[in-house]
Amino acid sequence: MTLARRQFLSLAAGAAALPVLPRLAMAQEWPSKNIRAIVPFSAGSATDIIPRTVFNQLSIDLGQPIIVENRTGAGGTLGAATVARAEPDGYTLLAISSAHTIIPSVYPNAGYDAVQDFAGVIPLGNLPNVLVVAPAAGFKTVKDLVAAAKAKNGTITYASAGAGTATHFSAERLRLAAGFEGSHIPFRGGPEAVTEVMTGRVDFYFAPMALVLPLIKDGKLQALAVSSPSRASALPDVPTTLEAGFPNSDYLFWVAVFVPAKTPPAVIAKLHQQTEKTLATPSMREKLAKLGVEPMAMTSSELDALVKAEIPINAAIVKAVNIKAG
Numbered sequence: 596m597t598l599a600r601r602q603f604l605s606l607a608a609g610a611a612a613l614p615v616l617p618r619l620a621m622a623q624e625w626p627s628k629n630i631r632a633i634v635p636f637s638a639g640s641a642t643d644i645i646p647r648t649v650f651n652q653l654s655i656d657l658g659q660p661i662i663v664e665n666r667t668g669a670g671g672t673l674g675a676a677t678v679a680r681a682e683p684d685g686y687t688l689l690a691i692s693s694a695h696t697i698i699p700s701v702y703p704n705a706g707y708d709a710v711q712d713f714a715g716v717i718p719l720g721n722l723p724n725v726l727v728v729a730p731a732a733g734f735k736t737v738k739d740l741v742a743a744a745k746a747k748n749g750t751i752t753y754a755s756a757g758a759g760t761a762t763h764f765s766a767e768r769l770r771l772a773a774g775f776e777g778s779h780i781p782f783r784g785g786p787e788a789v790t791e792v793m794t795g796r797v798d799f800y801f802a803p804m805a806l807v808l809p810l811i812k813d814g815k816l817q818a819l820a821v822s823s824p825s826r827a828s829a830l831p832d833v834p835t836t837l838e839a840g841f842p843n844s845d846y847l848f849w850v851a852v853f854v855p856a857k858t859p860p861a862v863i864a865k866l867h868q869q870t871e872k873t874l875a876t877p878s879m880r881e882k883l884a885k886l887g888v889e890p891m892a893m894t895s896s897e898l899d900a901l902v903k904a905e906i907p908i909n910a911a912i913v914k915a916v917n918i919k920a921g
Contacts, residue, residue, distance in 0.1 A: 625685045625862050626659040632688040632852075635674025636756060637784025638665050641722065641803030641886075645850045646690035648882055649719050653873045661688075667783060670757040670920060672698055672705040679707035683855035685862035689713065692803075693849045694760045696905035700913035701759030702920050709906065713853040715898030717867045719874065720888035721849040723823035724765040724801040725808075725830065727816040729793055737820045737839035740799060741773045749776035754788035754800040757781050758920050759913070762788070765801035765822040765846045767916045769836055772844035792816070803848060804829060804887030822846045829887035849891060851898055867895050 632650055636642045647663055654661040666674035671694050681687035699709050707713075726737065734740045744751040753770075755763035758781050770777060780797055782788045785806045791797040793815060801822055808829060810816040820836045821827045824845045836844040852870065854863060873879055874890070883890075893901070912918075 625865060626657055628659060628686065630654070630657075630659055630661045630686050630688060632661050632663045632690055633674045633678050634663055634665050634690050635667065635671035636665070636692070636760075637667050637786065639806070640756060640785040641805040641848075642690065642692045642694075642850055644805045645719050645722075645883070645886065645888060646852070648886065649870070649873060649879065650690075652876075652879055653870055656869055656873050663690075669705070670694065670698060670702055670759045672702045672707075675709075675713075676706045678853070678855060679712040681855050683857035683859075685854060685858055685866065687855065688716070688866075689853040690719070690850065691853065692761045692851075693847065693905070694757075694764075695851075695853075696902055697759045697761070697764055697909045697913065699906055700910040701918055710899075710903055712856050713902075714856050714858055714863055715895050715902065716852040716854055716863055717870045717874075717895065718849055718851040718891040718893050718898060719870075720883055721823075721847055721891045722804040722886070722888045723821035723827045723830075723835075724762060724846065724848050725804055725811070725821050725827075725833070726765075726769070726799060726819045726836070727789075727792060727802050727807055727811065728799045728819060729795045730814065730817045731795060732798065732817070734817065734819060737769075737773075737834075737836060737841065740819060741775055741841075744770075744773070744775040744777055744798075747777075749778070751775070751777045752780050752798045753777050754791055754797045755779060755781050756785045756788060757783070759918055761846070761848045762801050762803065763918070764909070764912070765848070766799075767912070767918065768822070768846045769801070769841060769844045771912075771916065772836070772841040789816070801846075808885075808887050822848065827887055828889065829884070850888075863895055 650661040678689040753766045792800045
């Protein structure tokens, strides 16, 4: 091989490596500054409380502040779109619920692709939505509520944190399974929905466990059932909607962390590993258990696969119920 040929190959190899080196350096140095975490739902909602709980400790473990920013509106699409357009450098995170896999069917013009524009990092856990009513309403069981709904002939009301959100989906799953009509009333966030149910202005709400558990224990709300396939450890005496006699009424609510799609895999891996360690500590497990959050061990690729699998399933339900953005 001639000297010129060797020089050419050496230069070519060096040029090919150039795009990789900055990415490797970025992964090694990450995080070296503040991290922004976008929550696309209101402060005080379960999708806000759970990430804040985890991020408070994770920021200490990473050695950099994680600043949570609530960007609400349009069923979570405004905040998610912000992350989709962000620099894929690991410094902008999206903390969102399973509404992420419902949004594509309800907001087809959201401005981003839930699969192509994001990379999954890690689930923070799953928790049942709890069917709650005002104690003064007098409902003791789900069957009491369903009987009243049928008697009201479509005038019973149910709240959600927005059209197409996980709280909306839980209610529609029960409504379809039980065979009654009702009036959906979307709110900007969970706290507003809870207030309306407590006052009796709205009949029921499938609230995230973290949001209403203290109110249930204080007797300010009556829990009739949970939406998960099995009972919640935080409310062991409350039956599931399946146990209440309504097949195909269950719905699993999860909260997870995503980043822009082109974020370096090494950064995603580092964030996943450290978050996994933080979630596994006894103190964090205790904090999340008090919020009704169940562990949800899953790799980043498994989270991506979950999103892909849920979207078409949810699309069929959205079509059947004719859910539209409010």
